[in-house]
Amino acid sequence: MPVPVPAAGQVLVRLEASGICHTDIHAANGDWPVKPTPPFVPGHEGVGVIDAVGRGIDPARVGTRVAVPWLGHACGECSYCVSGWETLCEQQRNTGYSVDGCYAEHTVADARYAVPVPDGVSSMDAAPLTCAGVTTYKAVKVAAVRSAERVAVFGIGGLGHLALQYARIAGGFTVAVDVEDDKLALARDLGADHTVNARATDPVAAIAELGGVDVAIATAASPRSFEQAFASLRRGGRLVCVGLPADGVLPVPVFDLVLKGITVVGSIVGTRQDLAEVFACTPPAAPGSSPSPASSTTSTAPSPKS
Ligand SMILES: [Zn+2]
Ligand SMILES: [Zn+2]
Missing domain, CATH: 3.90.180.10 (Medium-chain alcohol dehydrogenases, catalytic domain)
Known part of the structure; x- marks a missing residue:
């Protein structure tokens, strides 16, 4: 070209x-x-x-x-x-x-x-934040997570591992749900308060034992996980849909939706202001972690699950 x-x-x-x-x-x-x-x-x-x-x-x-x-x-x-x-x-x-x-x-x-x-953010860090970061930051913003609320993140992939961190920055207690133990180990490293392996345990029951969550952020590609995310909400809860399962349909029980005052919302990427806020809350890169100016093109590959 x-x-x-x-x-x-x-x-x-x-x-x-x-x-x-x-x-x-x-x-x-x-x-x-x-x-x-x-x-x-x-x-x-x-x-x-x-x-x-x-x-x-x-x-x-x-x-x-x-x-x-x-x-x-x-x-x-x-x-x-x-x-x-x-x-x-x-x-x-x-x-x-x-x-x-x-x-x-x-x-x-x-x-x-x-x-x-900003100068403090390396290009390598900034690149995935430019879509996956702003998308999950916006999801947390759309959910209006308040301090001490419980937030479940379904799917700890390229999107979910960032959603988890933004939920914590917003002051939420976090529950990470995935079907892979290594993803859940990553979630614990990132400060998740609880982890649930949805292959081994019913996440809806596990989260109910905690009292339900105020916010569920659905980032996984499995349509079933969207239903589980909805069912994990306590009264007044908010489900934010971020992942895009192919041909995905979310059956919502209207009775629960109405009586529990639940909100279901879709969230797509973020604005320029959202992205500026993402960079503002990104910690400075560790010394030596930015690509050398001589390397003209570098690629990073987070593991997307959506
Ligand atoms: Zn993207
Ligand atoms: Zn316009």
Whole structure:
């Protein structure tokens, strides 16, 4: 691919790191009803340095680092955009899907939607946070987790292991649910207060013994885990659906929904402000953990389960 030339309002980004999201696999396979048009460049967890700017962009931005997320462009004027829900804009363009993305040495991005990366956060850390991080941070935000609430995270994969950490940052007590012991060991390392192996134990019964959870965040690919997440809620509970099981259907018992005052909500990625907040609560990289400037492209591969 030739190095793209930034148009008016765009920046040219020289990529330093690019994460892998399960959406990239779906894009490459053409799994979803709205398909990208080949040839295209996937990748929407790109982090790099601005090499050049198009017309109308302050040249002082050259040399600064930015993240290039899934929300590559929104109209900025519709009812969603002006009310803080640019992630729902019907005119949005998606990086690595409807516009070329970050699995390349260079990409161009709408300057308004390229989010600055603070100096303390390495490009390697920032890359997966640009989709998996902001997605799970937003899920915790949408759930309005309050301190001392109990939060269950179903699926401790690329999304869930981050959701667990954001739930703790928000002050929640956490319950990690997965079917793999090594994922549950990771959850304990990350500070989970309880872990449940859903292959060995019924997670609904195990969580009921704790008194139920105020919030359940469903990140796993199994439709059954969504039902279990719903059934784990105590009165006033909130189920946030993040994972995308293929052909998934969530049967909701209306009687429980009404009498227990339960909320079920879907959450998709996050806004530029959400991503800035993600970077703000990311601890500085340990010395020596950032990629050397000589390595032009590096990839990180969290294990996506959605
Ligand atoms: Zn993604
Ligand atoms: Zn819009």
